[in-house]
Amino acid sequence: MNRTGRSLLLPAALLVALVAGPGLSEDKDPPTPPQVYRTFMPGAGPSAFGVVLAPYLALCYDPLRGGVNQSWQGTLDLAPTLRAKINEPATIAGTVFYEESILQPLRIEDPETVPERRFKGYRYADGAVIFDYTLDGVAVSEALRITSDGDGVERAWMVAEGGHTFYFLAEEQSDAEVVFTGGTKVSPGLWKFETGTDTDSPAPFAMTMQAKTKK
Amino acid sequence: MKRRLAFFLLPLAAAASLRANTYEIEEITLPTAMVPEVSGVTFTPDGQLVIVNRHGEVWLTADPKNGPWRRFAFGLHEPLGVFAASATEIFVTQRPELTRLRDTDGDGAADRYETINDDWSVTDNWHEFTFGLHLNKEGDFILSTGLPDLAGPLNTLYPRVPLNMEKVHEERKPSPGRYEGWVLKVDRDGRLTPIASGFRAAAGVGVSPDGEIFATDQQGDYVATSTLVHVQPGRFYGHPASLKWAKDYDGPLDLPELAKRRTPEAVALPHGTMGGSPGEPVWDTTGGKFGPFTGQIFVGDFTKLISRVYLEKVAGEYQGACFPFIRDAVGLEAIQANSGADNLTIPAGRDGLKYFRDVPPRSGTPLRPGNMRMAFAPDGSLYVAQTTRGWASGDGLQRIVWSQRTPVEIATIELIPDGFRLTFTTAMDAEKLGDVSSYRLGRFRYLYLPSGSPRTDEAEVAIRELRVAGDGRAVELALEDLDPGYIYELEVDPLRSAAGDRVENPLAFYTLTRLLDGSLFTGPMSEPLLIAEKKTDQGPNPENGLSIYRTFCVTCHQPDGSGGALPGATALPGTPALVAADFTLRGPEAPLSKSDEELIRFITHGSEGSPMPPFGGVLKPNQITDVLAYLRSAFGGDSQALSPTPTQPE
Numbered sequence: 001m002n003r004t005g006r007s008l009l010l011p012a013a014l015l016v017a018l019v020a021g022p023g024l025s026e027d028k029d030p031p032t033p034p035q036v037y038r039t040f041m042p043g044a045g046p047s048a049f050g051v052v053l054a055p056y057l058a059l060c061y062d063p064l065r066g067g068v069n070q071s072w073q074g075t076l077d078l079a080p081t082l083r084a085k086i087n088e089p090a091t092i093a094g095t096v097f098y099e100e101s102i103l104q105p106l107r108i109e110d111p112e113t114v115p116e117r118r119f120k121g122y123r124y125a126d127g128a129v130i131f132d133y134t135l136d137g138v139a140v141s142e143a144l145r146i147t148s149d150g151d152g153v154e155r156a157w158m159v160a161e162g163g164h165t166f167y168f169l170a171e172e173q174s175d176a177e178v179v180f181t182g183g184t185k186v187s188p189g190l191w192k193f194e195t196g197t198d199t200d201s202p203a204p205f206a207m208t209m210q211a212k213t214k215k
Numbered sequence: 216m217k218r219r220l221a222f223f224l225l226p227l228a229a230a231a232s233l234r235a236n237t238y239e240i241e242e243i244t245l246p247t248a249m250v251p252e253v254s255g256v257t258f259t260p261d262g263q264l265v266i267v268n269r270h271g272e273v274w275l276t277a278d279p280k281n282g283p284w285r286r287f288a289f290g291l292h293e294p295l296g297v298f299a300a301s302a303t304e305i306f307v308t309q310r311p312e313l314t315r316l317r318d319t320d321g322d323g324a325a326d327r328y329e330t331i332n333d334d335w336s337v338t339d340n341w342h343e344f345t346f347g348l349h350l351n352k353e354g355d356f357i358l359s360t361g362l363p364d365l366a367g368p369l370n371t372l373y374p375r376v377p378l379n380m381e382k383v384h385e386e387r388k389p390s391p392g393r394y395e396g397w398v399l400k401v402d403r404d405g406r407l408t409p410i411a412s413g414f415r416a417a418a419g420v421g422v423s424p425d426g427e428i429f430a431t432d433q434q435g436d437y438v439a440t441s442t443l444v445h446v447q448p449g450r451f452y453g454h455p456a457s458l459k460w461a462k463d464y465d466g467p468l469d470l471p472e473l474a475k476r477r478t479p480e481a482v483a484l485p486h487g488t489m490g491g492s493p494g495e496p497v498w499d500t501t502g503g504k505f506g507p508f509t510g511q512i513f514v515g516d517f518t519k520l521i522s523r524v525y526l527e528k529v530a531g532e533y534q535g536a537c538f539p540f541i542r543d544a545v546g547l548e549a550i551q552a553n554s555g556a557d558n559l560t561i562p563a564g565r566d567g568l569k570y571f572r573d574v575p576p577r578s579g580t581p582l583r584p585g586n587m588r589m590a591f592a593p594d595g596s597l598y599v600a601q602t603t604r605g606w607a608s609g610d611g612l613q614r615i616v617w618s619q620r621t622p623v624e625i626a627t628i629e630l631i632p633d634g635f636r637l638t639f640t641t642a643m644d645a646e647k648l649g650d651v652s653s654y655r656l657g658r659f660r661y662l663y664l665p666s667g668s669p670r671t672d673e674a675e676v677a678i679r680e681l682r683v684a685g686d687g688r689a690v691e692l693a694l695e696d697l698d699p700g701y702i703y704e705l706e707v708d709p710l711r712s713a714a715g716d717r718v719e720n721p722l723a724f725y726t727l728t729r730l731l732d733g734s735l736f737t738g739p740m741s742e743p744l745l746i747a748e749k750k751t752d753q754g755p756n757p758e759n760g761l762s763i764y765r766t767f768c769v770t771c772h773q774p775d776g777s778g779g780a781l782p783g784a785t786a787l788p789g790t791p792a793l794v795a796a797d798f799t800l801r802g803p804e805a806p807l808s809k810s811d812e813e814l815i816r817f818i819t820h821g822s823e824g825s826p827m828p829p830f831g832g833v834l835k836p837n838q839i840t841d842v843l844a845y846l847r848s849a850f851g852g853d854s855q856a857l858s859p860t861p862t863q864p865e
């Protein structure tokens with residue numbers, strides 16, 4: 001992301017600053033991203049998450065479908081969700097480069113079976129937002145943060161319990177470069193990772209999503 | 216009209232501010248960074264104030280007067296309830312779940328947003344709310360859910376629990392998501408138990424000091440008027456949409472069967488007079504710091520009203536009385552602007568305006584609308600959280616402080632074998648207490664119908680005997696007709712305290728579901744008993760006139776027509792007579808001795824330099840003749856009768 005590009009996007013960044021209001025206390029600076037807003041998101045299940053990773057990078061996390069519905073270069077306009085009696089979904093203020101629509105793309109033990117997924121909440125840690133849930137009763141954490149070059153989304157899954165095999169059903173992306181690490185490719189679009197029996201520090205299965213066209 | 220109203224209100228406001236109220240309203244200054252749609256208020260065990268707003272934030276302060284405030288959490292989905300276990304562990308109801316917010320790194324802001332339970336499904340509909348949040352005796356969380364409205368879209372994608380879109384009863388508000396229209400319990404292990412069904416939008420849940428659960432419901436289909444109900448496990452409270460989520464659900468029921476299953480409310484909050492949209496019930500546990508109503512319940516309302524409820528147990532179930540506690544003027548212009556509109560600054564709906572009774576403006580800080588959440592502070596003041604989005608305007612946080620002067624009020628109304636016993640907060644003028652003309656008593660019912668119901672079977676009730684207590688603090692009203700199934704309406708405007716003061720809120724309703732022996736109404740729940748008389752003549756209608764009078768004229772002329780000094784008026788010398796005409800006067804100087812033509816002209820155009828507003832722009836000509844017919848029938852005695860074909864005002 002070059003400097004000019006970033007400043008061009010500043011007006012959009014203000015959108016979220018405006019609806020979000022300033023930060024942690026009356027007299028401190030605005031919070032540093034990520035910021036998570038539970039709200040009405042277009043095309044998502046009820047009460048999904050708008051996640052602002054940086055003033056120029058955002059995504060929709062759907063706790064019911066189970067994953068990142070889309071990620072875009074831009075920000076999130078919450079005003080339609082807040083202004084009237086009959087609300088409307090938030091606006092994706094930017095250019096979408098990554099999209100996902102498979103129901104529960106993360107599967108456990110069998111890639112053909114949609115697991116039972118229960119949402120458990122989220123937390124802020126180490127510059128990331130970490131979503132917690134269970135798949136068929138097994139606890140999974142999914143961390144989302146900006147990549148170290150500040151350009152894209154890094155997404156890593158952590159499973160403490162050993163002895164499980166997970167599959168991720170990856171969809172083809174025309175506008176994003178997607179790179180997987182820590183897993184093995186079973187077939188085109190199907191990735192697999194295992195949680196060790198010796199579970200001290202399981203190697204995370206991770207992916208990065210980056211827009212092919214830089215804004 | 217605007218010019219003259221302003222002329223009237225300015226000196227009034229100036230004079231009125233000299234007078235102290237028995238309860239004062241104070242504004243709490245909120246952080247500028249916070250959008251003041253305050254949708255929840257509570258205190259931590261160590262006394263810090265915690266509020267949430269519709270934008271999804273949680274804010275805290277140890278000093279509500281001076282701040283500073285700290286934002287504890289943000290990004291929540293329309294939280295409408297909050298419970299603070301401590302300043303670092305706060306629970307909120309969001310639309311889709313009950314959430315625990317924790318600050319684990321000690322920086323003053325929550326870093327963990329943990330889902331405690333999400334076993335109900337939501338559809339992003341605008342009328343779908345999750346309300347809360349209080350603990351019962353066992354420490355379980357009590358919350359409730361509202362039904363969506365088909366006037367707005369439903370999001371049916373990826374529901375948390377499969378939806379059931381079937382509309383099984385004749386219902387305007389369905390229950391597509393599991394447990395929509397229920398009061399629910401979530402225990403400390405995060406397990407959900409549905410408690411009771413039949414709610415339309417139980418916008419306020421509360422738990423009594425004894426641990427009993429209560430909820431308010433909102434007037435509309437199947438819920439003829441807003442209510443305060445005692446929530447008991449397994450019971451059904453009237454709106455059938457939610458029934459399909461009951462364990463023992465066995466298909467749709469017809470209206471008589473639904474009526475049989477329905478548990479009646481503890482107290483009806485008659486629509487129009489007692490507001491239009493109640494919020495959270497809170498119990499006065501201040502031990503006298505908030506005045507003489509210890510143990511009673513306060514219920515905020517969306518309109519500019521906070522009401523008070525006194526409950527007693529009759530034949531094993533709660534019933535009782537409601538009173539206005541603090542209400543504020545809406546004003547002629549707002550009434551006119553809102554007439555019939557779906558705007559709850561004054562109650563909407565059929566009975567809304569008809570029974571609405573405006574009051575003179577209070578002195579000092581006025582009460583805002585949107586009073587949906589309240590909590591008592593450790594110092595005994597009552598914090599009122601206000602949010603009005605889309606329905607009216609006015610948001611924020613106020614607190615109500617008792618000024619240590621005893622208000623002259625009916626403290627309690629209790630059922631006795633032949634009527635009611637009223638107990639007052641102070642000794643009363645015994646002569647007026649013993650005078651039948653001090654009381655106006657009536658009764659009515661609401662029908663149980665899919666369409667909702669206006670008041671029906673309205674009738675006056677005669678007082679057979681008055682028994683005044685020796686200390687002048689109580690009176691027993693023995694009635695001609697004391698029957699279960701009716702709401703009794705009492706107006707006591709002429710009563711005065713022993714010191715000569717008016718009753719602050721001379722109005723009360725007792726919901727007489729049962730008599731002392733437990734007997735209940737046995738007639739049809741969904742049909743009137745009295746057949747309304749068909750009006751054949753097209754002449755002026757004093758009944759319509761009464762509702763116009765209550766809405767537009769009582770503020771100055773009083774319910775009993777006696778008029779008198781407008782509030783705060785005497786303090787300003789040199790202003791024109793701020794004295795409303797006394798319609799009960801007799802003789803050639805009496806207002807009602809004038810001809811219809813003269814009076815119609817006066818009501819239409821007002822009078823130059825007088826605070827009597829011209830009503831020509833507010834009321835239609837036939838409404839003016841209706842209200843005149845009412846003046847003559849109610850206060851005119853043998854004064855000149857209204858001519859059958861009155862001259863129409865130009």
